[in-house]
Amino acid sequence: MIILEQILNGVQFGLTLFLMSAGLTLIFGIMGVINLAHGSLYMIGAYAAALTAVRTGSVWLALVGGLAAAALGGIVIEFAVVRRLYARNHLDQVLATFALVLIINQGANMLLGRQPLFVAMPPALSGSVTLLPGLTYPVYRLLVIAVGATVAAGLFAMIHGTRIGMLVRAGATHRQMVRALGVNVALLYTAVFGIGALLAGLAGVIAGPITSVQVGMGEQVLILAFVVVVIGGLGSVRGAFFGAIAAGLVDTLSRAFLPTLFRQIMDGSNADALASGMSAISIYLLMALVLLMRSQDLLAEKS
Amino acid sequence: MTSDTLEARRSGRTYAFPMSRIVIFVIAVAILALVPAGATALHMPSVTGFATQVLIYAIAAMSLNLILGYGGMVTFGHAAFFGVGGYVLGILYQHSAQRSAFLALVPGTDNLAVALLAAVLIGAATAAVIGSLSLRTRGVPFIMITLAFAQMLFFLFVSLKTYGGDDGLMMRRRDVVPFVDARDDISYYLICLTLAVGWLVLTWCLVRSRFGAVLSGLRQNERRMMAIGIAPYRYRLVAFVIAGAGAALAGALMANYLRFVSPDMMHWTKSGELMMMVILGGAGTLFGPILGAAAMLALETALAAYTENWQFYLGIILLAVVMTTRGGLSALLDRASGR
Numbered sequence: 042m043i044i045l046e047q048i049l050n051g052v053q054f055g056l057t058l059f060l061m062s063a064g065l066t067l068i069f070g071i072m073g074v075i076n077l078a079h080g081s082l083y084m085i086g087a088y089a090a091a092l093t094a095v096r097t098g099s100v101w102l103a104l105v106g107g108l109a110a111a112a113l114g115g116i117v118i119e120f121a122v123v124r125r126l127y128a129r130n131h132l133d134q135v136l137a138t139f140a141l142v143l144i145i146n147q148g149a150n151m152l153l154g155r156q157p158l159f160v161a162m163p164p165a166l167s168g169s170v171t172l173l174p175g176l177t178y179p180v181y182r183l184l185v186i187a188v189g190a191t192v193a194a195g196l197f198a199m200i201h202g203t204r205i206g207m208l209v210r211a212g213a214t215h216r217q218m219v220r221a222l223g224v225n226v227a228l229l230y231t232a233v234f235g236i237g238a239l240l241a242g243l244a245g246v247i248a249g250p251i252t253s254v255q256v257g258m259g260e261q262v263l264i265l266a267f268v269v270v271v272i273g274g275l276g277s278v279r280g281a282f283f284g285a286i287a288a289g290l291v292d293t294l295s296r297a298f299l300p301t302l303f304r305q306i307m308d309g310s311n312a313d314a315l316a317s318g319m320s321a322i323s324i325y326l327l328m329a330l331v332l333l334m335r336s337q338d339l340l341a342e343k344s
Numbered sequence: 345m346t347s348d349t350l351e352a353r354r355s356g357r358t359y360a361f362p363m364s365r366i367v368i369f370v371i372a373v374a375i376l377a378l379v380p381a382g383a384t385a386l387h388m389p390s391v392t393g394f395a396t397q398v399l400i401y402a403i404a405a406m407s408l409n410l411i412l413g414y415g416g417m418v419t420f421g422h423a424a425f426f427g428v429g430g431y432v433l434g435i436l437y438q439h440s441a442q443r444s445a446f447l448a449l450v451p452g453t454d455n456l457a458v459a460l461l462a463a464v465l466i467g468a469a470t471a472a473v474i475g476s477l478s479l480r481t482r483g484v485p486f487i488m489i490t491l492a493f494a495q496m497l498f499f500l501f502v503s504l505k506t507y508g509g510d511d512g513l514m515m516r517r518r519d520v521v522p523f524v525d526a527r528d529d530i531s532y533y534l535i536c537l538t539l540a541v542g543w544l545v546l547t548w549c550l551v552r553s554r555f556g557a558v559l560s561g562l563r564q565n566e567r568r569m570m571a572i573g574i575a576p577y578r579y580r581l582v583a584f585v586i587a588g589a590g591a592a593l594a595g596a597l598m599a600n601y602l603r604f605v606s607p608d609m610m611h612w613t614k615s616g617e618l619m620m621m622v623i624l625g626g627a628g629t630l631f632g633p634i635l636g637a638a639a640m641l642a643l644e645t646a647l648a649a650y651t652e653n654w655q656f657y658l659g660i661i662l663l664a665v666v667m668t669t670r671g672g673l674s675a676l677l678d679r680a681s682g683r
Contacts, residue, residue: 075484136666139616143659264495267488321503325496
C-alpha cells in the first residue's frame with residue numbers, strides 16, 4: 042500500500058513537472074529559444090494565486106488570478122526581451138534571460154519580502170479519501186493528478202487536432218517553410234509563448250498549497266524541467282510527458298525507499314548518508330543513463 | 345549560430361603578440377605586484393583583499409573563456425568545478441585538523457601546494473566525467489545538461505552532512521606553504537597573482553598552439569574541420585577538462601582565502617556570474633576575462649554598498665549590456681584606442 046501511495050505521489054510530481062517542461066519544450070521547438078525565465082513565470086503564478094487567495098478567500102479567483110498573472114508576465118517578457126532574441130545566438134539568449142531571472146527574483150523580494158508564503162489548502166479539498174482498503178490519499182493531490190492528466194490530454198488534442206497545433210508541429214520541424222507559406226509567425230510565437238507561460242503559471246498555482254511559495258522556487262523546478270526535456274528529447278511534447286512521469290517516479294521512489302534498502306546492506310548512519318546523497322541526485326543519474334544509452338543524433342538539436 | 349558572432353567579436357586579432365604588448369603586459373604585472381604596498385601606504389588594506397578576489401575570479405573566468413570564447417561551447421555549469429576545487433581543499437583541511445582520513449584511505453593535508461594540486465586533478469577528473477557525457481550534445485541541450493550536472497553536484501554537497509551540508513565547511517586557519525607565510529594577506533595575494541599570470545600564459549600558449557587553432561576552427565566551422573580529418577569530440581573534451589581544472593584551482597584558492605566553502609560556490613547563479621564576467625570582458629580574448637572579473641566584482645561591490653537589492657540593478661545592467669553591446673569591455677577599449 043505504501044508503494045502504491047508513493048507511486049501516486051511520483052505521478053503527481055511528474056505531472057507538475059510536465060506542465061513546466063511542456064512549455065519549455067514547445068518554446069524551444071517552435072522558436073529555438075532557451076528561456077531561463079520560465080521558472081519565474083511559475084513563481085509569478087504561485088505568488089499571484091497565493092495573494093489573491095489571501096485577499097478574496099476564493100479558490101476560483103485565486104486560480105484565475107494566478108493564470109492571468111503568469112500569462113501577462115509571459116507576454117510582457119516575450120514582447121520586451123525574448124522577441125529580440127530569436128535571431129541571436131544561444132549565449133545571448135541564456136545571458137539575457139538569466140538577467141531577467143535576477144531582476145524578477147529580486148523584484149519579488151523587494152515587493153513581497155523574503156518570508157515564504159504558506160498557502161492554506163482550500164477547505165473543500167483538504168481531506169483524504171479511501172481509494173482502496175488501507176490506502177487513503179489526500180483529495181488535493183488526486184485533484185492535481187486529474188488536472189495534470191486533463192491538461193496533458195488537452196494539449197495532445199490541441200497539437201494533433203487543431204490548426205494552431207498543426208502550425209506548432211510544422212514550426213517544430215520546418216520553421217523556414219512555415220514562414221515561407223505566409224503564416225503570421227510573430228503572432229504564432231506570441232501565442233506559443235503565452236501557452237507556455239499559462240502552463241508554467243498553472244504548475245505554480247497548484248504547487249502553492251503543497252510547497253511554500255518563495256523566491257527561488259521557480260529555478261528549482263526549472264532545472265528539473267531541463268532534465269525532463271533532455272530525457273524526453275528536446276521539442277517533443279510526448280517525450281516531455283514520459284520524461285516527466287519517469288523523473289517524478291524516480292525522484293519520489295528513491296527518496297521513499299532508498300534508506301530502507303541501503304540499511305539492509307550496511308550499518309545505519311552510512312546507509313542514511315548514502316541514501317540521502319543518492320536520492321538527491323537520482324533524477325540527474327537517470328539523465329546521465331539516458332545520455333549514455335542514446336546515440337548522438339537523437340539528441341541533436343533541431344535547427 | 346554561435347560561431348559567426350563570436351568570430352566578429354575577436355575580428356582583427358592575431359595570435360602573435362607584438363613587442364609593445366609584451367612590454368605593456370610586463371608593466372601591468374609589475375603594477376599588480378605593487379598593489380599591496382600601495383594599499384598599505386594609503387591605509388586601505390581592504391584593497392588587497394578585493395584584488396585577491398579579482399585575481400581568483402580572473403582564473404575561473406579565463407578557464408571558462410577557453411571553452412566558451414575560444415571553443416564556442418556554451419556551458420552553464422562551470423561553477424560546479426569552482427565548487428569542487430573549494431571542497432577538495434576544505435575537506436583535506438578538515439581531515440588534517442581532525443587527524444582522520446577521507447573514506448578512511450586518504451589522509452588530509454594543510455599544505456597549500458598539495459591541496460591545490462589535488463583540487464586541480466579532481467576538478468579535471470570531474471570535468472572529464474561531466475564533459476564526456478554532455479559533449480555528446482551541443483547547442484541548447486548542452487546548456488541544459490551542463491546546468492543539470494552542476495545542480496546535481498550542488499545537491500550532492502548539500503546532502504553531505506559530514507562536510508557541513510547546507511551550512512558549508514569552515515576552516516579555522518588558512519593552509520600553509522613551506523618557506524612562505526601564506527597565511528599573510530599580502531603573501532597570499534602574491535601567490536594568487538603568480539598563479540593567475542601562470543594561467544594566463546598557459547592559456548596564451550594553448551591558444552597559439554595547434555590545439556588552440558583546432559578548437560577555434562571547430563567553433564567556426566565544424567564540418568570543415570571534420571573534412572580535414574579532425575575528431576571534434578576529443579578536442580572539445582580536452583579543452584573542457586583543462587577548463588575544469590582551472591576553475592577547480594580558482595575554487596580552491598577562493599576557499600582558502602575565505603576559509604569557508606559551501607554549496608553556494610557551485611550554485612547556478614555563480615555559473616551565470618562567471619559567464620557574465622567572460623561576456624562583459626569580451627569572449628575569446630586573452631585579457632577580456634580578467635577585465636570582466638574586475639568590472640563585475642567592482643560593480644557588485646559598488647551596488648552592494650549602495651543598496652541591499654543590488655542583484656536587481658545588476659540584472660538590469662547586464663540585460664542592457666547583452667541587448668545593446670557586442671564584444672564586451674575589451675572591444676570597447678579597442679574601439680576607444682582606434683584599433
